[in-house]
Amino acid sequence: MKIVICTKRDLEGNIALNKIVREIHGHELFVLLSDHFLKTEREVRESADFIFYERDLPVEQIYPLLERVPISYKDNPRYLTFNQIREKYDIPVEIIGNINSPKSETRLKEISPDIILSVRFDFIFRKHIIDIPQYGILNIHPGALPKYRGVYASFRAMMQGETQAGCTLHVIDEGIDTGPVIGIRYLPIDYSKSVLWHIASLYPLGIDLFSEVLPKIEKGETIKTVSQIEADQHYYTFPTPEEFSQFKKKGFKLIDNAEYLGFLSGYNIS
Numbered sequence: 001m002k003i004v005i006c007t008k009r010d011l012e013g014n015i016a017l018n019k020i021v022r023e024i025h026g027h028e029l030f031v032l033l034s035d036h037f038l039k040t041e042r043e044v045r046e047s048a049d050f051i052f053y054e055r056d057l058p059v060e061q062i063y064p065l066l067e068r069v070p071i072s073y074k075d076n077p078r079y080l081t082f083n084q085i086r087e088k089y090d091i092p093v094e095i096i097g098n099i100n101s102p103k104s105e106t107r108l109k110e111i112s113p114d115i116i117l118s119v120r121f122d123f124i125f126r127k128h129i130i131d132i133p134q135y136g137i138l139n140i141h142p143g144a145l146p147k148y149r150g151v152y153a154s155f156r157a158m159m160q161g162e163t164q165a166g167c168t169l170h171v172i173d174e175g176i177d178t179g180p181v182i183g184i185r186y187l188p189i190d191y192s193k194s195v196l197w198h199i200a201s202l203y204p205l206g207i208d209l210f211s212e213v214l215p216k217i218e219k220g221e222t223i224k225t226v227s228q229i230e231a232d233q234h235y236y237t238f239p240t241p242e243e244f245s246q247f248k249k250k251g252f253k254l255i256d257n258a259e260y261l262g263f264l265s266g267y268n269i270s
Contacts, residue, residue: 001027001028001114001115001214001217001218002027002028002030002111002112002113002114002115003024003027003028003029003030003113003114003116003117004029004030004031004032004108004111004113004115004116004117004133005017005020005021005029005031005116005117005119006032006034006096006099006116006117006118006119006121007031007033007034007118007119007120007121008033008034008035008055008120008121008122009033009034009035009055009059009082009095010054010055010058010059010120011054011055011058011196011200011263012054012120012196012199012200012203013033013119013120014058014063014079014081014082015200015203015263015266016119016120016140016203016204016207017031017085017119018078018079018080018085019203019204019207020117020119020207020210021085021089021091023207023211024210024211024214025089027214029091030091030092030094030111031082031085031086031091031092031093031094032094032095032096032099032104032107033082033093033094033095033096034095034096034099034121034122034123035055035059035095036097036122036123037051037055037122040238041238044238044239044240044241044244045241046239046241046244046254047239047244049254049255050195050196050254050255053196053255053260054196062264062267063081063082063083066081066084066267066268067081067083067084069268071084071268075268077266077267077268078266078267079263079266079267080267081267094107098123099121099123099129100123100124100125100126100128100129104129105128105129105132108129108132108133109132112132113132113133113134114134114135115133115134115135115136115137115217116132116133116136116137116138116172117137117138117139117140117210118137118138118139118140118172119139119140119203119206119207120140120142120203121139124176125172126174127174130172130173130174135217136171136172137171137172138169138170138171138172138182138210139169139170139171139172139177139179140167140168140169140203140206140207140209140210141153141167141168141169141170141177141206142154142165142167142198142202142203142206143156143165143166143167143168143177144157144165144166144167144168144184144186145166145168145170145177145181145184145228145233146177146178146228146229146230146232146233146234147232147234148166148234149176149177149178149233149234149235149236150176150177150235150236150237151236151237151238152195152236152238152239153165153236154195154198154199154202155195155239156236157189158189158191158195158198158247158252159243159246159247159250159252162189163188163189164186164187164188164189165186165187165198165202166184166185166186166187166202167184167185167186167187167202167203167205167206167209168181168183168184168206169181169182169183169206169209169210169213170182170225170228171225176235177235178228178233179228180225180226180227180228181225181227181228182209182213182223182224182225183209185205185206185208185209186205187202187205191251191252193253193256193259194252194253194254194255194256194259195252195253195254195255196254196255196256196259196260197256197259200263
């Protein structure tokens with residue numbers, strides 16, 4: 001099958017992409033990367049710091065340094081940079097602007113994908129894009145739907161005192177995180193761990209779900225879905241400075257240095 005993977009050009013997007021290409025590399029893959037942040041995300045100090053560790057440090061500094069050092073893929077590092085993924089798997093990896101633009105629509109029609117998988121992608125897909133792939137667009141959302149629609153789902157679950165965080169595989173429709181649910185996998189929340197750790201740990205659960213349903217899609221089987229119960233929904237936007245302050249007062253962390261170094265150790269860093 002032709003599969004377009006839409007993900008974000010940041011650390012969590014890279015970690016997720018590494019798992020995806022390993023698990024479904026037998027298909028014809030195309031990777032489209034978003035590299036977009038809202039102005040308001042960088043106006044709040046805590047959010048700006050989070051973006052620095054998620055995106056600025058790895059993408060602007062660490063990945064280019066890694067790519068200067070020849071590596072043997074036989075060493076099988078746990079994570080490869082985006083460019084190394086392109087090289088090892090011989091698949092297109094492109095940075096794309098607004099997915100709904102005429103230019104993006106033309107590119108997708110050129111590819112003519114059977115299905116699109118969205119994982120940590122910045123843009124909301126509009127109907128003219130949703131209609132392009134034969135089997136539609138599936139999204140991996142790092143929150144249990146419909147209770148945790150929107151952004152910073154792990155942050156919100158921790159603020160709510162949840163015992164577990166969910167990762168949802170669902171069909172993309174014209175709403176935001178509103179499409180029929182294929183499945184939800186759960187991760188026990190570890191309050192000694194950071195938000196970043198939870199986000200990076202949740203995406204693999206959704207990728208496992210996608211890997212399980214993909215063979216059924218290939219065979220033309222109907223995938224069972226469950227409509228979301230609107231009475232249970234809550235949509236979250238970016239946390240306010242006050243909410244970040246409350247989070248910190250509870251003793252919770254957005255980033256943990258030791259955990260961050262643990263992620264970096266998965267690359268070919270000697």
